[in-house]
Amino acid sequence: MTAELVRGQNHPLPGTRLEIRVSAGIPVVAAVTLADEQGRAVAAPGEAPEGAWLAHPGSPQLSGVEVPRQAAAEHRVAVDLGTMPQPVHRVHVLLALPPGRGPADFGAAPAPHLTVTRPDGTGIASYTITGLTSETALIALEVYRRQGAWRVRAVGQGYAGGLAALLLDQAVLEAPEVAARIHEAVTRAQPRSIPVPPSAGPADSRATQGEVATDGSASAAPTDSRPRRGASGGTVPAAADAEGTVPGVPGASSAAASTFSGGPGDAPPGGSPAQSGSASPGASRAASGGTVPGTGPSGAAAPGATPSGGIDYRHPRRRTVPAQGAAVPAGPADGGAEAPAGSSGGAPSGGGDAAPGGGPVAGDAAGWTMEERLHNQIWGMFEDLARSVAAYRSAEDFAQSRYEQELDRLLADPRTRGGPAAEAAREQAMAKQVALVDQARAVLDRDLAQLVAEAEVVEPALPPAFAGWENPSWHAYRVPQEPPLAVRLGSLSLPEAPELRIPLLVRLPLERGLWVDAGEDRRGALDTAVAVAARLLASYPAGGLTVHVLDPAGTGATAFAPLYAAGALVQPQPTPGPAGVGEVLQRLTERVDLVQMALRGGAADALPPGFDAAEQLLVVHEFPFGFDDRAVNQLRYLADEGHTVGVHVLLVADREDAAEYGPLLSPLWRATLRLTPLPSDHLADPWVGHAWTYEPPLVPPGSTILPQVLRHLAASPPATHGQ
Amino acid sequence: MTKGQKISLSKSDGGALSAVRMGLGWQAAPRRGLFGSRTREIDLDASAVLFADKQPVDVVFFRHLTSDDGSVRHTGDNLVGGAGQGGDDESILVDLQRVPVHVDQIVFTVNSFTGQTFAEVQNAFCRLVDETNGQELARYTLTGGGPYTAQIMAKVQRGASGWSMTAIGTPANGRTFQDLIPAILPVL
Numbered sequence: 001m002t003a004e005l006v007r008g009q010n011h012p013l014p015g016t017r018l019e020i021r022v023s024a025g026i027p028v029v030a031a032v033t034l035a036d037e038q039g040r041a042v043a044a045p046g047e048a049p050e051g052a053w054l055a056h057p058g059s060p061q062l063s064g065v066e067v068p069r070q071a072a073a074e075h076r077v078a079v080d081l082g083t084m085p086q087p088v089h090r091v092h093v094l095l096a097l098p099p100g101r102g103p104a105d106f107g108a109a110p111a112p113h114l115t116v117t118r119p120d121g122t123g124i125a126s127y128t129i130t131g132l133t134s135e136t137a138l139i140a141l142e143v144y145r146r147q148g149a150w151r152v153r154a155v156g157q158g159y160a161g162g163l164a165a166l167l168l169d170q171a172v173l174e175a176p177e178v179a180a181r182i183h184e185a186v187t188r189a190q191p192r193s194i195p196v197p198p199s200a201g202p203a204d205s206r207a208t209q210g211e212v213a214t215d216g217s218a219s220a221a222p223t224d225s226r227p228r229r230g231a232s233g234g235t236v237p238a239a240a241d242a243e244g245t246v247p248g249v250p251g252a253s254s255a256a257a258s259t260f261s262g263g264p265g266d267a268p269p270g271g272s273p274a275q276s277g278s279a280s281p282g283a284s285r286a287a288s289g290g291t292v293p294g295t296g297p298s299g300a301a302a303p304g305a306t307p308s309g310g311i312d313y314r315h316p317r318r319r320t321v322p323a324q325g326a327a328v329p330a331g332p333a334d335g336g337a338e339a340p341a342g343s344s345g346g347a348p349s350g351g352g353d354a355a356p357g358g359g360p361v362a363g364d365a366a367g368w369t370m371e372e373r374l375h376n377q378i379w380g381m382f383e384d385l386a387r388s389v390a391a392y393r394s395a396e397d398f399a400q401s402r403y404e405q406e407l408d409r410l411l412a413d414p415r416t417r418g419g420p421a422a423e424a425a426r427e428q429a430m431a432k433q434v435a436l437v438d439q440a441r442a443v444l445d446r447d448l449a450q451l452v453a454e455a456e457v458v459e460p461a462l463p464p465a466f467a468g469w470e471n472p473s474w475h476a477y478r479v480p481q482e483p484p485l486a487v488r489l490g491s492l493s494l495p496e497a498p499e500l501r502i503p504l505l506v507r508l509p510l511e512r513g514l515w516v517d518a519g520e521d522r523r524g525a526l527d528t529a530v531a532v533a534a535r536l537l538a539s540y541p542a543g544g545l546t547v548h549v550l551d552p553a554g555t556g557a558t559a560f561a562p563l564y565a566a567g568a569l570v571q572p573q574p575t576p577g578p579a580g581v582g583e584v585l586q587r588l589t590e591r592v593d594l595v596q597m598a599l600r601g602g603a604a605d606a607l608p609p610g611f612d613a614a615e616q617l618l619v620v621h622e623f624p625f626g627f628d629d630r631a632v633n634q635l636r637y638l639a640d641e642g643h644t645v646g647v648h649v650l651l652v653a654d655r656e657d658a659a660e661y662g663p664l665l666s667p668l669w670r671a672t673l674r675l676t677p678l679p680s681d682h683l684a685d686p687w688v689g690h691a692w693t694y695e696p697p698l699v700p701p702g703s704t705i706l707p708q709v710l711r712h713l714a715a716s717p718p719a720t721h722g723q
Numbered sequence: 724m725t726k727g728q729k730i731s732l733s734k735s736d737g738g739a740l741s742a743v744r745m746g747l748g749w750q751a752a753p754r755r756g757l758f759g760s761r762t763r764e765i766d767l768d769a770s771a772v773l774f775a776d777k778q779p780v781d782v783v784f785f786r787h788l789t790s791d792d793g794s795v796r797h798t799g800d801n802l803v804g805g806a807g808q809g810g811d812d813e814s815i816l817v818d819l820q821r822v823p824v825h826v827d828q829i830v831f832t833v834n835s836f837t838g839q840t841f842a843e844v845q846n847a848f849c850r851l852v853d854e855t856n857g858q859e860l861a862r863y864t865l866t867g868g869g870p871y872t873a874q875i876m877a878k879v880q881r882g883a884s885g886w887s888m889t890a891i892g893t894p895a896n897g898r899t900f901q902d903l904i905p906a907i908l909p910v911l
Contacts, residue, residue, distance in 0.1 A: 289911035387793030394791065398775050398825040408796045439824040 002115065002123030004495040004692060005154035009679040011116075011125040012518075013143070013150045016081035018124070019117045020093055020141065025110035026102045027071040028095045029186050031056040031163075032079075033170060034065075035090040040159070055177065060184025065091070068500050070189035071098040078119075081143065081150050090144045092155075092170070092175060096137035096163045098186045106132035106158060114140050127154040128498075136162040328334060362461035370448045371463060375485050375505060378458065378466070381451055382492070382502045383687055388447035389496050390688040395440035403433040448497050455500060465539045466503055469531070469699045469706065477709050479542050479716045483508045483542060487526035487539045489532060492683060492692040504674070504683075504694065508539065509615060513639040513649035515672035516696075519624075519656060524677030526559035526621065528696040531706065532675065533619055534562070536648075537569055538709050543718030546571060546614045548588070552581050552626025556652070560621075563705050567714030581626045585634040588647055592638060595645040615646035623653040632661065636668050740886055741820050742854035743879060745769055745831045746811030749804040749847035749865070764803045765844055766836040767865075769813045770900040771795050775825040777911050783815060784900055788867055794821035795829065804847075816854060816880070819886050829883040830891075832903050833865065834892045841868035841894075849876055851888065861890050873897045875907055 032055040057061045064083040071228040103109045115126040135158025142153045159165040163179035367373035437722040465484035518525035547570040574580030681691040747769040754769035770784035785800035801812040847865035895906040
């Protein structure tokens, strides 16, 4: 089965002989560079500078790799990693637009699609490079050596400055000259190359670049699914290697029960107007639900990024209720609030079957507030996608196993083993298999189309806590009065539907520690941790979450800077080194102890005056550096016990670094929710246990939304705690 | 409906059936004597086994309440029965449109988990209902069904023109559906 990679994801390679197939839709130049461990070009002494490490149309052959001599829409690059010189640790596959022909940049071209295959053509991994704009050259894939084994990584790093900028980034001294030589070689070979297909004018194509990219990936999908069908061999990604299960499952049938059992902010079940009106948390929850639909449209419209203006943010059967609900904040305590609060609770279950239109609507799920409905809808989509894909995979598996059984039967009988009859029987078995898989695919496509349409209306309607950083609702961010139901810690997708990203919503307060795995990408792990910490900060009311950062070596100072820059959101750094670590851990351990004691004794109000009632988040960078045995034990205590009394742990760590502790720390890793800075398929869903590809909630490059939100948060006065 | 009778599940107006429900009901065991709480409870279980080309591929029963694809759902185990007067104590809902394409037969079974035979259970019945309009498609009375602890009740199967249902009603013995697989295979 061909793995569908997303940007940054990597995949093991089964052998050293590979073929890399490029399908770009327009003529492109393919080149390959060889680099050492540090990513610097490897040049043998005495050779021409680009002779030994760069295979390009002017000099297409290197040991172990050969590239085509001309620009073309389709390329096949054969690679033999076994014959690469020893210093070579990274092989980059580059694509560039030939100058003076075709589209001006990749933004105006179809999304390039690459497939890494075995020499016999069976797919290993494929990657569609989407989201390109003004780039004219890009690093498409990286094949690299890690601990003796070769892996491929989807890079998709583009350069607006073209090949010269790309080569310069690879530490090539004469980059412009080399780039010029490549282009010259391409121009020489041009007469033989494929003519340019007609393309839209640059101005026009720039405007529709989003559509071009999606069209490209959509058209790539069917061609890609062919090898997957033929070569599947009945393998489904083993869920056995999945390391965690997504926590907090409101299953469709149990949704009401599990959501109502949550925090104090939930409305009481029952639903008589008197009840929900008199319980003040319930009423305020209903009120905030009423305001969400109001702020949604303005937030979405502000940057003008939403593709269509026709999105309806309201519940289909609640056309008039938001207006009433929005009036609730005016007098949440008095009797006048009872009627709207009650009616907003009762409306979804009540009649009004005549839902206008047939399309999906945001918030089309059970719940007392818009937020809760969106939360339940997202979990419903998550389950539906898991189950639809399970149906497809089981049908595909069954088709394959039946095909193999039929072949076995044919072979077992000497009368049917050979001859034209056997050939016909084999073809018939094959046709049966293909027909069943096609049928299953059609059903899956039907389900996916439905879910994609739903995602398209749900995603823009999400409140900030549920939305990605790129969502316009963050520009309309306002400090919440109370924490949301859940917070988005990334998104999940399956290889059958890489374009469908399900938000990973985790209930607040967190019930597990978080561990950002720094094994593959330390800097990325830090950025992920900062993005997650910022998200949590922004989800709590001002002053509702106190963040402590432990960075004993000080190596994360630049990454943590945005958290400090905004103002007094984060506790000042303790003394560097083990002393500071011990001090912070001691303080938090005592706190957990104290609060637990108070709760056990039923004397929660007997805590010392001036006690900080905010929840605490401890961010640990480079664990276990600076930790002694005592500190490690304290951290384990905090991870195990802290969440019950509002002390949460966010570790940025590489398991290898803590290897000296052996299996002692395994329970700590297992008890935490593992987040990865690069996409990786390690999370299992709670229903059928697919391995989902997790993507971290990173801020889009160039966006200033994170500091903007944090500044806004720091400037707002802290909410008053206590009664 | 009688044994072996086959009815098409496409509606008279031409639309195909989209959802069926299997319901199972029985009366709780009567309490007798001084230590009433010691009376053994009766636990009947409804199960649905999904077959593809005569191979079982998935099963929905009290330990696995939803098929992996989400098309067949058990509403939950009832350990003591009780409704008895026509209400269902356990239900299995099948969304026929979402059943995976390779699944061509779904067999419904009833087992006595606590071991009482149908001769000992009072007011026990099982039935198949068209979930879209509540119309009963088939009904069996299990009480008095002889010294058996299980019954293979009915199957719905996929044909060229949609789903159809066949009543089976074969008695068998077994505690859970696993014991019934040998008895199911001949009726596929």
